[in-house]
Amino acid sequence: MALETGRDGEVKTKYKRIVIKIGSNTITSEKTGLDLRRIEDIAEQITALMGRGIEVVVVSSGAISAGVKTLGFDKKPNTVKLEQACASVGQVNLMDAYKEYFSRKNIHVGQILITQEDFQDRKRYINARHTINKLLEMKVVPIINENDTISVEDIEFGDNDNLSAQVANLLMADLLLILSDVDGLYDKDPGTYNDAQLVKTVTKIDDEIERSAGGSHSGVGKGGMCTKIQAVKKVITCGIKVIITNGKKDGIIVSAVDGGAVCTTFFPYEEKLPCRKRWIAFSVQPNGKIFVDAGAENALRSGNKNLLPSGIKRTEGDFSTDDVVIICNENGLEFSRGLVNYSNDDIQRIIGRNTSEI
Numbered sequence: 001m002a003l004e005t006g007r008d009g010e011v012k013t014k015y016k017r018i019v020i021k022i023g024s025n026t027i028t029s030e031k032t033g034l035d036l037r038r039i040e041d042i043a044e045q046i047t048a049l050m051g052r053g054i055e056v057v058v059v060s061s062g063a064i065s066a067g068v069k070t071l072g073f074d075k076k077p078n079t080v081k082l083e084q085a086c087a088s089v090g091q092v093n094l095m096d097a098y099k100e101y102f103s104r105k106n107i108h109v110g111q112i113l114i115t116q117e118d119f120q121d122r123k124r125y126i127n128a129r130h131t132i133n134k135l136l137e138m139k140v141v142p143i144i145n146e147n148d149t150i151s152v153e154d155i156e157f158g159d160n161d162n163l164s165a166q167v168a169n170l171l172m173a174d175l176l177l178i179l180s181d182v183d184g185l186y187d188k189d190p191g192t193y194n195d196a197q198l199v200k201t202v203t204k205i206d207d208e209i210e211r212s213a214g215g216s217h218s219g220v221g222k223g224g225m226c227t228k229i230q231a232v233k234k235v236i237t238c239g240i241k242v243i244i245t246n247g248k249k250d251g252i253i254v255s256a257v258d259g260g261a262v263c264t265t266f267f268p269y270e271e272k273l274p275c276r277k278r279w280i281a282f283s284v285q286p287n288g289k290i291f292v293d294a295g296a297e298n299a300l301r302s303g304n305k306n307l308l309p310s311g312i313k314r315t316e317g318d319f320s321t322d323d324v325v326i327i328c329n330e331n332g333l334e335f336s337r338g339l340v341n342y343s344n345d346d347i348q349r350i351i352g353r354n355t356s357e358i
Contacts, residue, residue: 016174017173018049018174018177019059019168020057020058021059025247028066036101042247043105047105048254049254057142057144058142060094063087067088070089083148084149095111112145113146114145115150132171165232170283172238172240176240179252180245181248182246183245184199184264185225185244199212201264235266238282239269241266244266289325290312292307293312296310297335299311301335307338309352315348319340325338
């Protein structure tokens with residue numbers, strides 16, 4: 001990500017790589033299914049960004065909603081099997097729409113369907129990055145969605161907000177742009193309170209920000225503002241800027257990139273985590289916990305990469321060698337995560353001992 005100066009002398013951000021998350025509410029409705037005019041507008045805006053040399057990756061919801069309309073249901077099914085059937089049919093319609101409107105601009109699209117399991121496996125994680133990077137190199141727009149047809153609770157992201165955060169971290173993007181059905185984060189629910197105020201900028205996700213986020217009020221999508229804030233936390237920690245804005249507005253993508261949109265902007269931490277640390281922190285499901293004393297906590301917080309057995313108080317979970325575990329202090333609060341060199345059974349034999357005793 002670089003900086004450039006505009007005509008008025010203002011310093012503006014120049015993005016090199018952007019991940020755009022498109023919610024179901026943005027491109028579908030319960031009555032009409034896919035909103036083709038909205039998809040056409042999105043394709044035109046992304047084409048304009050690519051013309052500036054910006055790489056764009058799309059994380060798009062909408063498959064289930066599109067399938068609901070095609071299969072003749074009045075509303076979204078309430079069983080997993082029917083949802084998966086709708087996703088299977090709707091994903092074809094969704095990709096057909098993207099292909100149609102991007103092809104008018106002489107741009108190819110590539111479909112990538114992912115589950116949480118693909119991110120947890122280090123080899124598949126790296127392969128996904130290589131594939132997406134190659135598509136971007138070829139000027140193809142990768143369109144990513146969760147593989148709803150096979151996803152079950154233990155291997156699903158649950159919503160595409162968190163999937164888009166994982167993708168942004170995977171690709172070390174400069175910006176994650178989340179298109180919603182509202183202008184951004186409000187200090188309280190705008191659907192309930194007429195005096196709700198848009199929060200224009202956020203530099204830290206604290207308890208007040210999390211309280212401001214409400215659940216999903218739509219019968220179309222899975223996520224609400226709560227899931228978006230969860231996604232934001234994963235991304236700004238890794239040095240990536242996030243913008244949440246209303247995807248129903250014409251030209252909103254280009255406007256957001258240019259700094260002219262009504263939106264909420266979340267500013268990132270200055271330091272970007274390396275790829276491997278991003279994977280450990282956000283992509284892998286921890287298999288246990290290790291509780292440490294104050295001395296071990298201070299050592300780890302100060303940059304020591306190794307946890308000595310003398311600092312371990314107790315463990316939880318049935319973890320094995322090379323699993324990811326949560327590191328907690330004496331009060332039970334998580335402050336780190338890491339890969340373990342010992343299984344839980346092995347740690348029980350050496351817990352509390354000095355290295356010379358092992």
